[in-house]
Amino acid sequence: MEEPQEVGxxxxxxxxxxxRRNWRAQRIGWAVIGLFVLAGLAGLFGRGxxxxxxxxxxxxxxxxxxxxxxxxxxxxxxxxxVAPQALEAATxxxxxxxxxxxxxxxxxxxxxxxxxLISGDYLVYSFDVEAGxxxxxxxxVIPDQYFLRxxxxxxxxxxxxVGFRQFVFP
Amino acid sequence: MDTVFRGVFVYVFLLVLFRIxxxxxxxxxxxxxxVLTLIVSEAIQQAMVxxxxxxxxxxxxxxxxxxxxxVVSLLKQRFPRFERxxxxxxxxxxxxxxxxxxxxxxxxxxxxxxxxxxxxxxxxATLKDVRYAVVEKDGHVxxxxxxx
Numbered sequence: 227m228e229e230p231q232e233v234g235x236x237x238x239x240x241x242x243x244x245x246r247r248n249w250r251a252q253r254i255g256w257a258v259i260g261l262f263v264l265a266g267l268a269g270l271f272g273r274g275x276x277x278x279x280x281x282x283x284x285x286x287x288x289x290x291x292x293x294x295x296x297x298x299x300x301x302x303x304x305x306x307x308v309a310p311q312a313l314e315a316a317t318x319x320x321x322x323x324x325x326x327x328x329x330x331x332x333x334x335x336x337x338x339x340x341x342x343l344i345s346g347d348y349l350v351y352s353f354d355v356e357a358g359x360x361x362x363x364x365x366x367v368i369p370d371q372y373f374l375r376x377x378x379x380x381x382x383x384x385x386x387x388v389g390f391r392q393f394v395f396p
Numbered sequence: 397m398d399t400v401f402r403g404v405f406v407y408v409f410l411l412v413l414f415r416i417x418x419x420x421x422x423x424x425x426x427x428x429x430x431v432l433t434l435i436v437s438e439a440i441q442q443a444m445v446x447x448x449x450x451x452x453x454x455x456x457x458x459x460x461x462x463x464x465x466x467v468v469s470l471l472k473q474r475f476p477r478f479e480r481x482x483x484x485x486x487x488x489x490x491x492x493x494x495x496x497x498x499x500x501x502x503x504x505x506x507x508x509x510x511x512x513x514x515x516x517x518x519x520x521a522t523l524k525d526v527r528y529a530v531v532e533k534d535g536h537v538x539x540x541x542x543x544x
Contacts, residue, residue, distance in 0.1 A: 274397030
């Protein structure tokens, strides 16, 4: 145990040089806190402007709106839009990479698919569509696995593909 | 982004609510401290537990936390430096009647806090009755009265 100082006739374990460093460290800490909160507001940790992103396939038939940054256990959304010109038949088939899907819980797909098929490394979701309107599909998911996740979404015909990456904060 | 808004909202809401409810509702603890303690423990809980409702999970978590407590107290005992970094050190803000304003500002303690401590701890009426005032490690102000 260190020896106490004598301040007047008070015996006390005061350490002023340490306190000065302490105060400076606290100020730096406050700045870090401020930055952390600002980053959160901006969406760096998900659910904000910095996190929202879009990818469109080469010929524009497929568009995916996703979040670059998400958090484990925290609801997130994946929106897939298929342009009307790409809807040839009465059914549209969307494939999503299995490795991506298995890293999260799919809470729901809106609208519900007519069927879900396992095709190699992909899951194929089939939806009935009416021609002439874009098809909008929403996947409600809860990320499970941490850190960098790679995803691929595509259309079975026309071979349109969109790839993206997501970072899942623990 | 909404996480920050929720935090701010809950904090302000509770602060205002308990302020309106008045002093007697709180007793010993200040609104300020209560709000922080209350909501931090609530905010942290789900992150720690993460949908594990098993006895085993709970036991593991509790044992880990208690273990951490033991490790930290051992480290504090062996390394006085560590104790100081972890828990801060006391600092004298009134020395033989002389007030160290700079230190009081840095510690965010004002005359009101000192007078309140003087009344509570020593039954003293004025600052002139205070010989030493110290901001302790835990943030409380302690008083050594002037001998008369």
